[in-house]
Amino acid sequence: MHMADALIVPAVAGTMYVASTLAAGKSVKEVRLENDTKKIPLMGVMGAFVFATQMINFTIPGTGSSGHLCGGMMLSALLGPYAGFLTMIGVLLVQCLFFADGGLLALGCNIWNMAFYGCFVGALLIWRPMMKKGITKGKIVAASMLGCILTLQLGAFSVCLETFISGVTELPFAVFVATMQPIHLAIGAVEGLITSAVLVFVHEARPELLWGTTQSEEGKLSFGKTIGVLAVLAALIGGILSLFASSFPDGLEWSIARITGDTELEAAGGAYDVFASIQEKTSFLPDYAFSGSDSAAGTTVSGIAGALIVLGVCVLASYAFRFFKNNKKTVTVNEQD
Amino acid sequence: MSKINQAIYEIQKLDAMAKEDRWMNNLHPLVKLVLTIYYITLTVSFHKYQVEGLLAMCIYPVACFIIGELSIRDALHRLRIVLPLVCIVGVLNPFFDRTPVGAFGGLMITGGMISMLTLMIKGVLTVFASYILIATTSVEGICYAFRLVHVPKIMVTQFLLIYRYMTVLLEETKRMTQAYALRAPGQRGIHISAWGSMVGQLLLRSMDRAQEVYESMCLRGFTGEFPQGKPKKQSRGDVGYLLFWLVLLFVLRTYPVFALIGGLFV
Known part of the structure; x- marks a missing residue:
């Protein structure tokens, strides 16, 4: 649980x-x-x-x-x-x-x-x-x-x-x-x-x-x-x-209703809307979403390409950071010896 | 490896890792605790269709795994509990949410597929973040951070005691279950006739042990709380590390950084 x-x-x-x-x-x-x-x-x-x-x-x-x-x-x-x-x-x-x-x-x-x-x-x-x-x-x-x-x-x-x-x-x-x-x-x-x-x-x-x-x-x-x-x-x-x-x-009825045109927010009323609005407020940029956008596919491709580039840079930077930290520590130890 | 042996092994391994003299291990525990909670909060706050945004959040664990020299294999092993649970909850999403959101080749991508994917990514990232904290911070360090944020002493003390006596009682439980298994070959688990006596014996022994622990603590001057030891000062490196990640993660959460960078090349 x-x-x-x-x-x-x-x-x-x-x-x-x-x-x-x-x-x-x-x-x-x-x-x-x-x-x-x-x-x-x-x-x-x-x-x-x-x-x-x-x-x-x-x-x-x-x-x-x-x-x-x-x-x-x-x-x-x-x-x-x-x-x-x-x-x-x-x-x-x-x-x-x-x-x-x-x-x-x-x-x-x-x-x-x-x-x-x-x-x-x-x-x-x-x-x-x-x-x-x-x-x-x-x-x-x-x-x-x-x-x-x-x-x-x-x-x-x-x-x-x-x-x-x-x-x-x-x-x-x-x-x-x-x-x-x-x-x-x-x-x-x-x-x-x-x-x-x-x-x-x-x-x-x-x-x-x-x-x-x-x-x-x-x-x-x-x-x-x-x-x-x-x-x-x-x-x-x-x-x-x-x-x-x-x-x-x-x-099943719910999912069929959604396929026929109802949006997610319109799918339910009452408490669902209240909590959905709370969640929307906590979501910093709700429009930066995959769905509901004409250029969704384009945004996704750009996003994934960008992700790979930034991750690559991040990996290199992290290795460089670790290398310099370890190098600095070795120098300090040698100096103490 | 049995369940108890596995638990003992994992506790001891994490304990040993946290005590190593590495740059990330030496950061102030409060900095790491705050960052972990901040990171998890931002990660789970993404909308269920925001896959690109979640990918941006991979930067933090990736950087920490490399800088902290942590084992990705151990972290993946920790997913064995969380991932099945997350999968059970998310696996039905594609059946209930069939809103088309795009196409990949001939395959129609539905909202349910995306929400299932984001759920799994969130599960992986949040487990990794907790692992980074516990693998680079000792329990004493975490308790010290708890005290700094005014968690009551009584809760911190008993958490520390649970941690200290956990391996002792796990060893005792292992001996008892081994002894039982040797007398009941081929039997899976403990038979109902022995449930009360076996666990009851362990319970009574534990309570007696608690009495001995209390007497030992009294002899060392225990008056209801543990001394906190020498306070650890925050260095400029700690503050810089904290600020760097606070700002970077906020930017990654707020702006479609990956899409913007990708847009320059695609």
Whole structure:
């Protein structure tokens, strides 16, 4: 579910960075309020633990395939939502920088899609209310399964929304969602099984390590309220989904309509136009485009020829720069000798 | 090579590369961080039909690969995760966007084909830009840059800790999975009956390790934050490098430089 930089536009990336920064700010404040210096190394080691366990392949019963862990729900069940969220940010940053798994600009989106839902929704709306009256194995399994499935569904939906708003795919939103959600339902179920197996083990071996065992009285949301919040969330998502689905009834019809003369901007209304105008504003020179120009082919040929010339000059200049730098360093070393 | 071995190898290799004494490695980490984010932002801001504009953006990675003496092979290897994802999203564009935009020989070029191509180019360029940053900058350097832009200490510290203990826990995970594989020959992955106990054991060991780490840090005077060390001053070379790329990339993003130069010859 890690989004690449290529799948988003700067406006979406910036918005998601702001949203994730707000959640991170709240988390930093909460962790600081705990004033527990022991927690920082614990968060670091737990982040490394989640990263390491992501490398383990778990055989999915009844299939020939295997799944792996994402870790958001597990981290929040062990560290709490705030410390868990900050730890997940660290894990996502490591994945982005060292393994190109997710982009640097898309980090805000990835934090929101994977860490925010996994830690905040998973811990505050599911784990804590369910564990309020004591932890049992059954509750752990139920919370893990529900948490992982729901948070992955929310994350997958956000991926579709962010990609669609960015306008990088011609795939109709409804088709994109219909493809993403079932896949992540299966992934969420597997993650839920792994998370519940691990948390049940921890519950049997060291129950005090689970978050919520000592602060059950502090739970502010009752089960009823939780169901209410989830219902509102579901209604909201359903509403947005149906809105977009009605705008784009069928991908084939859409593409035929486009061939018969409709332009891209005229292809959709409502939210699409709003976000398209945002994207247009972030586009520095929208007229410098391949399509819609009589001299498109000519411009392209000139562009490619120019590209080759400039790249050639750039390569030569870079080699020259490196040669002089290395030469200068050698001279300096010799002088020191 | 197994997944865990591959991960350990990649981390160690990048770490070694970042610590080399090269001109680009010695640039101020904040300069490189700012440039990377600036470059990625400009690259993804291109319209989906602007192939020529994106080609102009190739200059930055090409120059950095040469000046930084970086391996293009390693960078291409990093595309194995991003490119399939980008392809999945972009591969249907030609089917949905059939707006004719030109012709090449007898083949009609459609908007969908161009948008698929730009998506892939963006994917490659943005991955390369991140690679240039991490291959020429140590994690400590990146953390120092984060602090300069006021990322909270708690986040920087725990990022640094994740990085430091990642290889330790990867080694431990490797030993455990190897031991499991030796007792369960021919089995692919970990059986469901061992999911809880295996990962749970690793988890408990990690938590105990965190306690030991904390005690060791306390003995060295840890009070909740790491000392940042001696601040690195920005040289004139750093500022010049930053300004050069800021201006050049802005010009490349704003004006059809390649088309203008090409027009002189074609």
